[in-house]
Amino acid sequence: MRPKFSVLSNSLAAILLLTSPIFGVMYWFAIPRRGVELVVIAHAIVVTIGLALLWRQLRVHSEATGTELIGNGIFSPVVRVPYERIARVLFVPTYVGAAPDPVTQLLVVDAEGKRLFRMRGSFWHAEDLVRLAAAVPAPLEVVPDPIPISDFYRTYPRSAYWFEDRRWLQITLVTAAVLAGFALTTFVMVELGLPVRFL
Numbered sequence: 378m379r380p381k382f383s384v385l386s387n388s389l390a391a392i393l394l395l396t397s398p399i400f401g402v403m404y405w406f407a408i409p410r411r412g413v414e415l416v417v418i419a420h421a422i423v424v425t426i427g428l429a430l431l432w433r434q435l436r437v438h439s440e441a442t443g444t445e446l447i448g449n450g451i452f453s454p455v456v457r458v459p460y461e462r463i464a465r466v467l468f469v470p471t472y473v474g475a476a477p478d479p480v481t482q483l484l485v486v487d488a489e490g491k492r493l494f495r496m497r498g499s500f501w502h503a504e505d506l507v508r509l510a511a512a513v514p515a516p517l518e519v520v521p522d523p524i525p526i527s528d529f530y531r532t533y534p535r536s537a538y539w540f541e542d543r544r545w546l547q548i549t550l551v552t553a554a555v556l557a558g559f560a561l562t563t564f565v566m567v568e569l570g571l572p573v574r575f576l
Contacts, residue, residue: 378439378505381382386436392427396420403565419565439496439505441512446485446494453538462490463515464488468506469533470523473499479523481506484536485513492536 400420407416429452439448446458464487470479481498481504496506510517530537566573 378501378509380434380437380500381502384500385431387430388434390491392424392431396423396427399562403562406571407565407569410569410571412565415565415568419561422561437500439509441509446509446513448494448496450538458485460495460514462487462493463513465518466492466510466513467518467520467533468510469520469529471526471529472523473526482529482536484511484533486533487517490533492533494511495536495538 400416400423401414403419404413408414423444433451437449437451439446441447443459446463447455449455450542459557463485465485467482467486469484471482473480481503482497483494483496484502485494487493496509498506524532563573
């Protein structure tokens with residue numbers, strides 16, 4: 378099973394929409410100053426990072442074989458879970474962010490309730506989640522009422538991925554990405570002899 382195609386197309390559109398105006402302006406200023414090579418290098422770096430993320434996204438999959446569950450995420454390695462370790466499969470509807478409609482979380486746990494495998498409905502088709510759950514030889518439990526995602530993490534401890542439920546980590550990663558983009562833009566502007574008003 379593969380994630381929704383819209384996840385990939387939205388990522389590609391975001392890369393194009395975010396980088397095109399910035400680099401369009403940089404090329405506009407660089408061409409008369411004969412500094413276009415520097416902008417091309419900076420542009421190539423950004424595009425390479427974007428393509429690497431897209432390549433990782435294309436490799437995301439989930440599979441139920443005859444003996445185990447297999448799957449991976451964009452930022453996680455391949456996980457293999459033998460069926461004998463699985464105690465139950467849960468469908469938990471959750472409210473994520475400010476979205477009015479709940480998102481189904483498919484959660485596979487062991488006898489102690491520890492997460493072995495998880496799929497987020499915002500990235501997968503609902504029918505794929507149903508098919509995968511049906512292929513696992515373990516009881517299926519459907520939680521009837523949606524809960525906030527924060528309650529999901531509390532109700533099912535260790536169900537969050539390493540980058541979820543850690544606001545400080547999310548803020549740090551976004552801040553680092555913004556600062557890196559800011560530093561790259563400033564470097565190119567200085568090298569082209571453009572006035573940098575904030576320095």
